[in-house]
Amino acid sequence: MNIDFFGSLPLVAIWLALGAIGIVIQAFVRNNTKLVFGYYVGTLALTAFLAILSSGAKGSSFGGMIVLGGYAAYFDVLFCGAGILAMLAARPYLDRLNAELDEFYTLMVSAVAGMMLMAHASNLVVLFVGVELMSISFYVMAGFLRTDIKSVESALKYFLLGAFATGFLVYGMAMLYGGTGSLDYVEIGKAVSNGTATYPMFLAIGTVLMAAGLSFKVAAFPFHQWAPDVYDGAPTVVTAFMSTAGKAAAFSAFNPVFAAIMPDGVGGITDTMRLALAVMAAVTMLVGNITAIAQTSVKRMLAFSSVAHAGYLMMGIVAGTAYGHSAIVFYLTAYMFMQMGSFVIVGYLEREQGDGSDIENYSGLSKQHPMLAAMMAMFMFSLAGIPPFAGFFGKYMLFYAAIQSGYTWLTIVAVASSVISVYFYLGLIVKMYFTDAPGKKTTFATGTAGFTIAICSVAILLLGIFPWLLTNIISTW
Amino acid sequence: MVTTYVPLMIMILIGVIFGVSNIVLAEILGPRRRNKAKLSTYESGMEPIKSARERFTVKFYLVAVMFILFDIEVIFMYPWAVQFKELGMYGFTAMILFMVLLFSGYLYVIKKGALRWD
Amino acid sequence: MEVQVILFAIFAVGAIGSAIVTVTRKNPVASAMALVGHFFMLSGLYLTLEAQFVAAVQVLVYAGAIMVLVVFVIMLLNLGTEQQLAERSSYLRGTLGTLFAALFVILLALAITSNPSGANQLSSKAVEIGTTESIGQSLFTQYLFPFEAVSLLLLAALIGAVILAKRHVQEGA
Numbered sequence: 001m002n003i004d005f006f007g008s009l010p011l012v013a014i015w016l017a018l019g020a021i022g023i024v025i026q027a028f029v030r031n032n033t034k035l036v037f038g039y040y041v042g043t044l045a046l047t048a049f050l051a052i053l054s055s056g057a058k059g060s061s062f063g064g065m066i067v068l069g070g071y072a073a074y075f076d077v078l079f080c081g082a083g084i085l086a087m088l089a090a091r092p093y094l095d096r097l098n099a100e101l102d103e104f105y106t107l108m109v110s111a112v113a114g115m116m117l118m119a120h121a122s123n124l125v126v127l128f129v130g131v132e133l134m135s136i137s138f139y140v141m142a143g144f145l146r147t148d149i150k151s152v153e154s155a156l157k158y159f160l161l162g163a164f165a166t167g168f169l170v171y172g173m174a175m176l177y178g179g180t181g182s183l184d185y186v187e188i189g190k191a192v193s194n195g196t197a198t199y200p201m202f203l204a205i206g207t208v209l210m211a212a213g214l215s216f217k218v219a220a221f222p223f224h225q226w227a228p229d230v231y232d233g234a235p236t237v238v239t240a241f242m243s244t245a246g247k248a249a250a251f252s253a254f255n256p257v258f259a260a261i262m263p264d265g266v267g268g269i270t271d272t273m274r275l276a277l278a279v280m281a282a283v284t285m286l287v288g289n290i291t292a293i294a295q296t297s298v299k300r301m302l303a304f305s306s307v308a309h310a311g312y313l314m315m316g317i318v319a320g321t322a323y324g325h326s327a328i329v330f331y332l333t334a335y336m337f338m339q340m341g342s343f344v345i346v347g348y349l350e351r352e353q354g355d356g357s358d359i360e361n362y363s364g365l366s367k368q369h370p371m372l373a374a375m376m377a378m379f380m381f382s383l384a385g386i387p388p389f390a391g392f393f394g395k396y397m398l399f400y401a402a403i404q405s406g407y408t409w410l411t412i413v414a415v416a417s418s419v420i421s422v423y424f425y426l427g428l429i430v431k432m433y434f435t436d437a438p439g440k441k442t443t444f445a446t447g448t449a450g451f452t453i454a455i456c457s458v459a460i461l462l463l464g465i466f467p468w469l470l471t472n473i474i475s476t477w
Numbered sequence: 478m479v480t481t482y483v484p485l486m487i488m489i490l491i492g493v494i495f496g497v498s499n500i501v502l503a504e505i506l507g508p509r510r511r512n513k514a515k516l517s518t519y520e521s522g523m524e525p526i527k528s529a530r531e532r533f534t535v536k537f538y539l540v541a542v543m544f545i546l547f548d549i550e551v552i553f554m555y556p557w558a559v560q561f562k563e564l565g566m567y568g569f570t571a572m573i574l575f576m577v578l579l580f581s582g583y584l585y586v587i588k589k590g591a592l593r594w595d
Numbered sequence: 596m597e598v599q600v601i602l603f604a605i606f607a608v609g610a611i612g613s614a615i616v617t618v619t620r621k622n623p624v625a626s627a628m629a630l631v632g633h634f635f636m637l638s639g640l641y642l643t644l645e646a647q648f649v650a651a652v653q654v655l656v657y658a659g660a661i662m663v664l665v666v667f668v669i670m671l672l673n674l675g676t677e678q679q680l681a682e683r684s685s686y687l688r689g690t691l692g693t694l695f696a697a698l699f700v701i702l703l704a705l706a707i708t709s710n711p712s713g714a715n716q717l718s719s720k721a722v723e724i725g726t727t728e729s730i731g732q733s734l735f736t737q738y739l740f741p742f743e744a745v746s747l748l749l750l751a752a753l754i755g756a757v758i759l760a761k762r763h764v765q766e767g768a
Contacts (some may be wrong), residue, residue: 019578019747023754027581027588062740103758110751117744125741133748140755201706482642483598533670539760541667545660546749546756552652553742556731563728568735571743578746582753591757 007057007068010050010076011120014113017043022109026102036102040109041087044080047116051076064184066120067256070477074329075119075252082245082336083112085452089344090237092447097235099145108241111137115249124173124183127253131169131217134249135162138242142234154233161216161226169213175206176261189260192270204269207261211277214257217250218310221284228291231303236347236357239299243306243343244336251313251332255325264320278318278410284311285417293424299346299357301424302339305383308421309335312395315402315410324401326474331394333470334382334463338391341456342379344449345372362428364437372446373432375457382460384425385418390463536594543586550579603643610636623669627662634658646725 005012022039029035055073060066087108094100110133117130139162143155177183179202180191191197212223219227231239258277262270288308295301313335316328349365349372350357366373382389395418399411446453463470518525557564557572564571586592613636616629634657641650723729734742 015578015743015747019750020581023578023581023585023750027585030588063737065738065740101758103754106754107751107758110747110754113747114751123741125738126744129741129744129748133744133751136748136751136755140759143759146759199706199709201709205702205706486602532672533667535671535760538664538667538671539756541660541664542756542760543753545656545664546753548656548660549749552656553734553745556648556727556734558731559727560731560735563732564735568731571735571739574743575746578750582750586753586757589757589761591761 002061002063004057004059004061004068007054007059008061008066009054010047010073011066011113011116013050014043014047014109014116017046018106018109018113022106026106033100033102033105037087037091037105040105041084043109044083044087044112047112048077048080048084051080060122064186065123065126066117067122068120071252071256071329072116072120074473074477075248076116078248078333078336079112079115079119079245082241082248082340083108085340085344085455086237086241086245088448089240089340089347089452092449093235093237093347095447097145099235104141104144107137107141111141111241112245115245115252118249119252121253122185122256124176124185124257127257128166128170128173130249131166131253134246135166135217138162138238138246141238141242142230144238145235148235150233151235154230157226157233158230165213165216165223167213168209168216172206172209172211172213175202175209177206179203179206185256185260189263192261193263200269203261204273207269207273208276210257210261211273211280214250214254215280218247218254218313219307220280220310220314221287221307222280224284224287224307224310227307228300228303231306232297232300236299236343236350239303240340240343240347243303244340247306247310247313248332248336251317251328254317255328258317259320259325262320274318274320277314278407281311281314281318282410282413284308284314285414286311286420289417289420289424292421295424296359297357298359298362298428299343299350301359301428302342302346305421305425306339308417309339309383311417312398312414315398315407315414318407318410319401319405321401321405323397323404326471327394327397327401329474330397330463330467330470331391334390334394334460337456337459337463338379338382338389341453341460342376342383344452344456345376345379348372348446348449348453359428359431362431363435365432368437372453375453376432377429378457378460380425380429382464384422386422388461388464390460390467393464393467539591543591547579547583550575599643602639606636606639606643610640624666627665627669630665631658631662634662644725645721648725648727648730651727 018040022036022043025039026036051073055069058069061068066072087105090104090108091100094104114130114133114135114137117126117133121127121130139155139159142158143152145151173183176188179199180188180197182188182191192203197203215221216223216226227243231243234242262273285308288304288306288311292301292304292308295304313328313331316324316331318324319327346357349361365376378389382391385391385395387393395414399414402408402411402414514520553575554572557568560568610633613629613633617626617633620626620629634653638650638653638658641647641653718724
């Protein structure tokens with residue numbers, strides 16, 4: 001068995017730093033959230049650094065269980081970055097609620113480890129372990145505010161439906177194994193494209209079940225019902241983390257799995273499946289955006305918009321081309337920054353005004369917090385896909401990928417639903433800039449959350465104006 | 478072949494027959510004296526105060542969850558133990574790495590007082 | 596008729612029967628006990644597939660440990676009169692459930708009949724694959740990576756359980 005130790009370093013590092021050292025530190029050091037916070041930020045930074053260092057080491061390791069370098073290393077950096085940003089935002093948020101426990105950071109790092117496994121997976125077993133590691137951490141984090149009934153409800157809903165979806169996923173894996181006799185992506189891909197699968201019927205059932213399981217994780221129609229409630233009820237920083245990094249992780253696994261079981265230009269059942277995914281993507285966008293219009297809570301509105309964005313991202317899977325896959329990577333990166341930034345702002349304002357995610361509380365924000373309002377406006381423009389922000393270029397890439405593969409109708413639906421989405425994104429901006437605040441409100445310091453918001457806004461500006469910064473990296477894979 | 482398990486199945490069958498027949502025989506042969514004292518929960522003991530169906534505290538559940546987690550760990554050790562000689566030092570190292578993580582979890586549980594009953 | 600077929604019939608009927616009992620009982624404890632029976636029957640079915648290790652684990656983990664949790668949950672809920680839990684049967688749910696179950700059965704039947712003849716036989720290698728030795732061998736060679744990753748998964752679950760059940764972590768040990 002070949003073990004490319006250097007290439008596997010990011011995974012080994014986070015595994016040891018969390019499991020063998022971090023937990024022991026937490027066992028012996030009590031009531032020192034500052035130390036644990038610092039330690040885990042350091043862990044993620046180190047892992048990201050090692051991932052950058054080993055990004056050139058392409059190939060596979062541990063007997064083909066994981067892929068290294070390039071794609072996987074990029075996602076390592078993305079997830080670690082998301083983890084750090086979310087931790088920075090979480091500290092002041094939890095502090096205000098008197099709910100800061102060092103285990104929060106432990107769970108965040110273990111979720112990141114799970115996501116990294118998903119991106120690295122080249123075998124369905126590894127994918128499953130990664131999905132579970134991420135999901136279990138999310139279930140607990142969603143219910144972290146144990147005295148808040150909404151948080152508990154969100155955790156329970158997430159857990160029950162998530163466990164059910166994992167059932168689909170595992171059943172799908174079993175069917176794929178039954179159909180092709182292998183759990184390895186490469187082997188499955190070969191069996192599908194050469195038409196040598198022993199049991200094509202099992203393969204077809206497996207594909208559908210995998211699609212259902214993964215659609216749940218990305219919150220795509222018809223498996224999206226959990227998302228608004230869970231995202232709404234969970235602590236806002238947790239929502240910021242799981243609706244961005246969690247979705248990115250699910251897509252980072254969706255991508256290679258469906259590249260293997262649904263290769264380009266095989267025809268037959270693959271085309272049917274592609275069409276089914278295209279319909280799912282179209283309905284997801286429409287449902288997400290239309291329902292978002294009716295929301296009065298900004299947090300809930302963003303939750304529905306997150307469903308809609310899963311629809312856009314699925315266009316890349318439907319396209320199935322290399323360009324489609326790089327479009328997904330670009331849009332995921334852009335989406336991560338814009339969505340996380342806006343959720344962190346929601347979390348901050350909610351902090352200031354009690355349960356203040358109601359849209360009325362945003363009126364006159366531009367006068368109280370000019371900087372915050374400007375950044376929120378930027379995130380909204382980017383989410384709506386208006387240039388010169390990163391969201392625009394990402395959408396452009398996805399639309400182009402879909403047209404290239406002959407899914408013009410899907411692109412038309414996507415453009416139409418983007419237009420719908422402008423209504424509520426701009427509605428919030430209008431509220432912030434063109435209405436007056438009902439009363440005087442006191443302001444708080446943003447604390448470390450300010451860094452998160454600042455980094456997110458700089459990132460979407462940079463990616464929007466200089467998209468080649470990222471596309472150049474993608475093209476080297 | 479599944480036929481290798483036939484002795485095991487006969488064993489299970491005998492066990493079931495033994496258990497069932499004892500209950501049935503006791504029912505048929507045993508004397509029946511149904512009075513109030515005989516039918517009380519503790520024939521010559523305390524009077525029951527209230528229903529036994531009380532709500533458990535969540536602490537029991539926590540212990541049960543931890544038991545399951547360590548039980549799963551033991552499941553992984555079972556095939557390792559069977560192949561201990563064949564896997565040699567390599568398997569031993571792999572198992573040690575696995576155990577280090579779970580042991581740190583155990584340390585955490587103990588140190589955090591998660592098993593204390595107050 | 597082969598022994599195998601007879602055994603399969605016994606376990607299959609037992610499994611379906613205990614599953615029906617599980618979902619129809621009004622008393623949750625009775626349901627739980629029927630579920631234990633179901634797990635044993637499943638374990639028997641695994642044996643007919645030559646999966647000895649899985650069969651043993653099924654009894655150890657599911658019939659043993661997981662069932663303890665199920666019974667604990669019933670006790671935690673403190674239902675008092677358990678019968679109150681019984682749901683009112685809904686006409687729509689019954690129809691939909693039957694419809695989807697029927698679809699699923701048709702799908703499976705299609706899958707099984709669409710296979711080349713003789714392909715539904717148990718592989719000749721099944722006996723050696725199912726042994727604990729062979730599982731140990733592949734767990735520590737081919738599947739070493741997921742195996743080590745599982746330790747992190749168990750750890751995360753452990754911390755999650757502690758943090759959810761014990762909010763106020765004590766000072767000192």
